[in-house]
Amino acid sequence: MDYPDHFDVIVIGGGHAGTEAALASARMGANTLLLTHNIETLGQMSCNPAIGGIGKSHLVKEIDALDGAMARATDRGGIQFRVLNARKGPAVRATRAQADRILYKATIREILENQANLQIFQQAADDLMIEGEQVVGVVTQSGIRFRAQKVILTAGTFLGGVIHIGMEQHSGGRAGDPPALRLAQRLRELPLRVERLKTGTPPRIDARSVDFSVMQVQPGDTPTPVMSFMGSRAEHPQQINCFITHTNAQTHDIIRTGLDRSPMFTGVIGGVGPRYCPSIEDKIHRFADKDQHQIFVEPEGLTTHELYPNGISTSLPFDIQLALVRSMRGFENAHITRPGYAIEYDYFNPQDLKHTLETKSISGLFFAGQINGTTGYEEAGAQGLLAGINAAAQALGREGWYPRRDEAYIGVMIDDLITHGTSEPYRMFTSRAEYRLLLREDNADLRLTEQGRKLGIVGDERWAAFCAKREAIELEAQRLKETWIQPGSAEAAKLADKLTSPMSREYSLADLIKRPELGYADVADLKGEPVDHEQAAEQVEIQLKYSGYIDRQKDEIAQMQRQENTPLPADFDYDAVGGLSNELKSKLKEHQPETLAQASRIQGMTPAAISLLLVYLKKRQ
Ligand code: FAD
Numbered sequence: 001m002d003y004p005d006h007f008d009v010i011v012i013g014g015g016h017a018g019t020e021a022a023l024a025s026a027r028m029g030a031n032t033l034l035l036t037h038n039i040e041t042l043g044q045m046s047c048n049p050a051i052g053g054i055g056k057s058h059l060v061k062e063i064d065a066l067d068g069a070m071a072r073a074t075d076r077g078g079i080q081f082r083v084l085n086a087r088k089g090p091a092v093r094a095t096r097a098q099a100d101r102i103l104y105k106a107t108i109r110e111i112l113e114n115q116a117n118l119q120i121f122q123q124a125a126d127d128l129m130i131e132g133e134q135v136v137g138v139v140t141q142s143g144i145r146f147r148a149q150k151v152i153l154t155a156g157t158f159l160g161g162v163i164h165i166g167m168e169q170h171s172g173g174r175a176g177d178p179p180a181l182r183l184a185q186r187l188r189e190l191p192l193r194v195e196r197l198k199t200g201t202p203p204r205i206d207a208r209s210v211d212f213s214v215m216q217v218q219p220g221d222t223p224t225p226v227m228s229f230m231g232s233r234a235e236h237p238q239q240i241n242c243f244i245t246h247t248n249a250q251t252h253d254i255i256r257t258g259l260d261r262s263p264m265f266t267g268v269i270g271g272v273g274p275r276y277c278p279s280i281e282d283k284i285h286r287f288a289d290k291d292q293h294q295i296f297v298e299p300e301g302l303t304t305h306e307l308y309p310n311g312i313s314t315s316l317p318f319d320i321q322l323a324l325v326r327s328m329r330g331f332e333n334a335h336i337t338r339p340g341y342a343i344e345y346d347y348f349n350p351q352d353l354k355h356t357l358e359t360k361s362i363s364g365l366f367f368a369g370q371i372n373g374t375t376g377y378e379e380a381g382a383q384g385l386l387a388g389i390n391a392a393a394q395a396l397g398r399e400g401w402y403p404r405r406d407e408a409y410i411g412v413m414i415d416d417l418i419t420h421g422t423s424e425p426y427r428m429f430t431s432r433a434e435y436r437l438l439l440r441e442d443n444a445d446l447r448l449t450e451q452g453r454k455l456g457i458v459g460d461e462r463w464a465a466f467c468a469k470r471e472a473i474e475l476e477a478q479r480l481k482e483t484w485i486q487p488g489s490a491e492a493a494k495l496a497d498k499l500t501s502p503m504s505r506e507y508s509l510a511d512l513i514k515r516p517e518l519g520y521a522d523v524a525d526l527k528g529e530p531v532d533h534e535q536a537a538e539q540v541e542i543q544l545k546y547s548g549y550i551d552r553q554k555d556e557i558a559q560m561q562r563q564e565n566t567p568l569p570a571d572f573d574y575d576a577v578g579g580l581s582n583e584l585k586s587k588l589k590e591h592q593p594e595t596l597a598q599a600s601r602i603q604g605m606t607p608a609a610i611s612l613l614l615v616y617l618k619k620r621q
Contacts, residue, residue: 017369017384024388043108166317258320
C-alpha cells in the first residue's frame, strides 16, 4: 500500500547515526519518519556500552553542542566517568563514560518519542524508490510505500551481515538481530562502490562467576565528570567500579591452539577489521613478544550481572573462548553468557558522497554511520546529525551546512572520509585534527552552538544556558585582566608558597594564571569574587593559559582559509597543468576536489603541486 502521508525526510535505521539523524531533521522542522527494524533496539549499543574516550568525546560534545542526544543519554546512563589524559594538555583530554546499556537506550527512546515532527515506524526497509536519479521514498518488508523528499540510510553492520564464531557462520545484523539482505542486494544495483569490512566483540561474562578480589580496581574520577554541556552530576545514576585483569602465557597458548579454526586466520573472513580495536587473536599474532595484555572488566549495567571484558574481542570457536577466558586471573570459574563473534558487512566508499553526506549519484539519498566505513557510536552519531541537518535543509529549501576542519572534529572526519575514503574501519583520534588546540572537547559549544541556533536545531533552553555561559566567560576574563596584584601586598603573600619565582612587578590575575605553577583556583579569589559557573571558570583558565598557542593556530587557519575559499571548477582540466606529475593528475581527477584546500589534503599532494594549480587558476582568469 501507499502510506497516505508524505514525509520530508525518512531515516532508515534506529542506531546511533539514525537516531541523531532523525532528531536533527525533526529539530530543523522537517516532517521526519524513523523507520527501523525494531523499536525495542533504538539506540542499542552493539558492542561495549561506553561512550567517549580519546578523540571520540570530542565528537560527542560536538553533537551535544548542536543539541543532539548522545551526551544527554550518557549523563543519564553513565555508571562510571573518567577523564582520560587528565594530566596532559586540554587539547587531548577526553571524557569517557561506561554506560548502563538499558538506561542509555531508554533515554534515547524517550528523547525520540518526545521529539516534535518525528514519527517512528517499526519494519525493515527492503527497497528504495528511485525515479530517474532521485530518491523518492522507501518500500518496507511488507510492501508499504513511504514517500519522502529525502532518505537517509544508516543501516550499520546490517547490510549483508554475516556473523562468524569459529568456522560456523550465519546471516545476522548483530547477535540476535536479522540482517538487511534484500536492501543490501538492491543497493548493489546502484552506481555506488561497495566493499566488505568486519568488526568483532568479546564474549560477555556473568559477574557472579568472577573473583574480583584478585583484580585491580579501577574507580571513576571524583568529582565525577559530566558529558553534556547541559548535564549535571545530579543526573548520574549510581556510580560503580570497573576492574582490570590480564591475559598471560597460558591464555596466549590456548589462543594459538585455536588459530586453525579461526575464521580470520583461515581466510574465511575477507573484510578488514578495526586496526585500533583488534581481536585478541590478532593481538597475540601482531605483538608476539608481549607476554600479557591488559583487560578492562566493565559492568554492562546496574540491573544486570553481565560484564564486558574489554580487550578480548574474538571470533575463535566457543571452546577456545571459554578456555582463554578461564585462563585469566579472576575468571577461573567464569560463565560466558554470550559468545564473542565477528561480523562482516557491506560498506560504501565514502568518496562517492558529498560533504553533506548526500550520495553523488542519487539525488536526495544520504548515507551516515558504519555504512560509510567508520566504526564507533560517536562517529556514527556525528555523521547522522550532519546528514539530518542537510537532508532537512534541502527538503525545506534552506541552506545546508557542514563544519570545516578548523571548526570541528565532525569536519575533520567528514573531510577525511570524503577526500581519502577508507579501506579499514575509520575511528576518530585527536591526531587526525591539525588544529587540535582549538578543537578541544571543552569548547565544542563555543565553536558550534551559535551555528546550531542559526540552523534551527538548538532549542531555547540550551541557547539560554549557552548565552549565560558565554557572558560569564567574557565578564570573568575581563575581571581577571583588570584586577592587579602588587608585589609585597597581602594578596601576593598568599601566593608566595606556590610561586617558583617571586613577583617582581605588578601582575594582573590573568597574567598570574598564565604562569605554569598557577591555575584559576589559586588566583581567582585573591581579589573580588570568582565566577560561580564551573564550565565558565574552566574555559577562562584554558583560554588564558594557552592564549599564545591558540593565537598562532588561528593565524595558520586564516592562511588555510584563503585556500579553502579558492574553488576548483568542476571542469578543471588537470592534464593542462604543466609540471604536475601523472600520479597527482590522476588523483585529482579521481577525487574531484571542490577547493584548493581539499586538493592539498589529497594523499601525496605537495605544496609545489598546489602552487602549480594556483598559477594555472590565475592564468585561466
Ligand atoms: P547500528 O548501530 O548498527 O544501527 C543500525 C540500525 O539500523 C539498527 O537499529 C538496525 O536495526 C537498523 N537497520 C538496519 N537495516 C535496516 C533496514 N533495512 N530497515 C530498517 N532498519 C534497519 N565500534 C567500536 O568503536 N569498537 C568496536 O570494537 C566495535 N565492535 C563492534 C562489534 C560488533 C559485533 C558490532 C555489531 C559492532 C561493533 N562496533 C564497534 C560498532 C558500533 O556498534 C557501530 O559503530 C555503531 O553502532 C554504528 O552505528 P550505526 O548507527 O551506523 O549502526
